[in-house]
Amino acid sequence: MDTWQAIDKIRTIRKFTERPLEPEHLDRILNAGRRAGSSKNTQQWDFVVCTDRAHLVALSEVGPYAAHLAGAAAAVALVVPDPATHDAPYSIMWDLGRAAQNMVLAAWELGIGSVPATVYRQDLARELLGYPADHWCEFMLSFGYPENPEALTWPKRAGGRKPLEAVVHKERW
Numbered sequence: 007m008d009t010w011q012a013i014d015k016i017r018t019i020r021k022f023t024e025r026p027l028e029p030e031h032l033d034r035i036l037n038a039g040r041r042a043g044s045s046k047n048t049q050q051w052d053f054v055v056c057t058d059r060a061h062l063v064a065l066s067e068v069g070p071y072a073a074h075l076a077g078a079a080a081a082v083a084l085v086v087p088d089p090a091t092h093d094a095p096y097s098i099m100w101d102l103g104r105a106a107q108n109m110v111l112a113a114w115e116l117g118i119g120s121v122p123a124t125v126y127r128q129d130l131a132r133e134l135l136g137y138p139a140d141h142w143c144e145f146m147l148s149f150g151y152p153e154n155p156e157a158l159t160w161p162k163r164a165g166g167r168k169p170l171e172a173v174v175h176k177e178r179w
Contacts, residue, residue, distance in 0.1 A: 007114075012114055016111065016114045019121060019152045020119075021074070022119065022148070022149075022151060027057070027080050027118065036053060037112075039053055039109040042104040043104060044105075045101055049101075050087055050098050051085065051098075053105075056082075056135075062076055065134055068125045068126065070126065075123055077150070078150045081123075082109065082146065083143050084144070086102055086141065113149050118150065120149045123147070128143070
């Protein structure tokens with residue numbers, strides 16, 4: 007699969023089979039995140055991987071749109087130094103987004119679907135994941151083999167993206 011094909015064809019998958027991820031697939035996904043570029047090569051991220059079903063079910067309570075975590079084969083919590091308590095630059099979120107997108111694209115190439123979840127309940131996430139008080143987890147990613155394998159090849163929905171001319175400004179706004 008070439009890069010453009012992966013970018014153009016990827017779909018959000020929220021329903022997964024009960025099949026666990028192949029260990030080499032999970033390692034490849036995590037390595038894709040680790041290989042992302044970061045500002046000044048600081049790599050200020052940690053990834054907390056969860057595959058235990060009871061743990062995934064508990065994690066599905068971290069936000070109102072996190073229910074998909076309960077059915078995932080794996081979840082990856084994206085943890086960074088807390089921007090509110092550190093002298094962490096805003097670029098840390100850019101770096102984290104790059105790592106997340108690498109993971110999502112690597113998973114897609116392997117036939118694994120994914121979807122992000124925003125963490126609304128930091129207290130619960132910290133309790134369940136055990137990350138330090140001076141760190142922050144804004145996002146988690148669900149991964150799994152799609153419940154409906156055809157989801158990997160569904161066509162784009164009409165109106166799914168704004169046209170290029172609606173979002174691109176040349177030289178000035």
